[in-house]
Amino acid sequence: MHRSHGSEIDSLIRLLAKLPGLGPRSAKRAILHLIKKRESLMAPLAKLLADVAEAIHVCGTCGNLDTRSPCHVCRDPRRDPSIICVVEDVADLWALDRSETYKGRYHVLGGVLSALDGIMPEDLNIGGLLDRARAEEVKEIILAMNATVDGRTTAHYVTERLTGCAVKVTALAHGVPVGGELDYLDDGTLAAALKERKPL
């Protein structure tokens, strides 16, 4: 019962509080901030949200989210079409792309195999990946699933399905995160980092 503000503001707070990272209190603070910047922030945000909600597409090629399909990555002629980096989720694609070191294409699986959650191969976009891998131009598939049990299982499964395609299948390197302190790392990471040690 928020009798201090109207029912519309109330509904707005309730909707905004559903965003990850916001709760009822921070949603209220956000609303007050928005109302203070009504012209410069609130109205443009409302318009862009409506526009994007209207225009958003799942890219038919790679599964990225964009206002057009094929997406920006798939349309970019400067990107190397011979490498495809396979990720679980659009968030992973965006994260990898933020580093700006990878200049190939992507493929979003849309999740990982999980016996627990009942996610089977046919729930993931593996067929699309196989089709793309069979294309003449594709030389390498980088598997960039999360380093979880389900991520590894999925990588293993995808590797098996790719046998027969004339592509090199690689995976992200394991090791000490840059800036990471050894004391805080788990044994698995330390073992991987030791095993994969390199001459300086």
Add this chain to the structure above:
Amino acid sequence: MHRSHGSEIDSLIRLLAKLPGLGPRSAKRAILHLIKKRESLMAPLAKLLADVAEAIHVCGTCGNLDTRSPCHVCRDPRRDPSIICVVEDVADLWALDRSETYKGRYHVLGGVLSALDGIMPEDLNIGGLLDRARAEEVKEIILAMNATVDGRTTAHYVTERLTGCAVKVTALAHGVPVGGELDYLDDGTLAAALKERKPL
């Protein structure tokens, strides 16, 4: 440069990252969440934001923000018109009202006096408060500014300006916050709590 998503999504992330409590990363996560719940969350949020941005008013009586003026609080006939609680900000009004123990009206000053920030009495809605305090029905003014130096200065100033009005001027009690641990409290709070101790 986020080449992995379109310029519209990019602008949306940049706008959303301006909200308090969100940064570029959490804004991205929020956008992905919104896109996943396009029908149930993104579109309604866009509509409500536009509606509220269009309809929001500063209440002409108390300074609360609402889609109508006078606001919900000022229009509510169940609220006691003889008590006015003076707060710095709309956020404070909403916070006080959340507790649901206060059933009077409010008055939003719109800030506190601050020599440092150059905020003078004429920048605050003190005139409106004096007009309201002179009304026959008003018996008590509760000063609920923050317990900061500027808040106290403002409370002191408002009290002086109210001399001559036939109202009782009160302030929020100081003491140990409910659930607070003594060890973590500052000396000022402890001193106030000791001084204002009560028989059980």
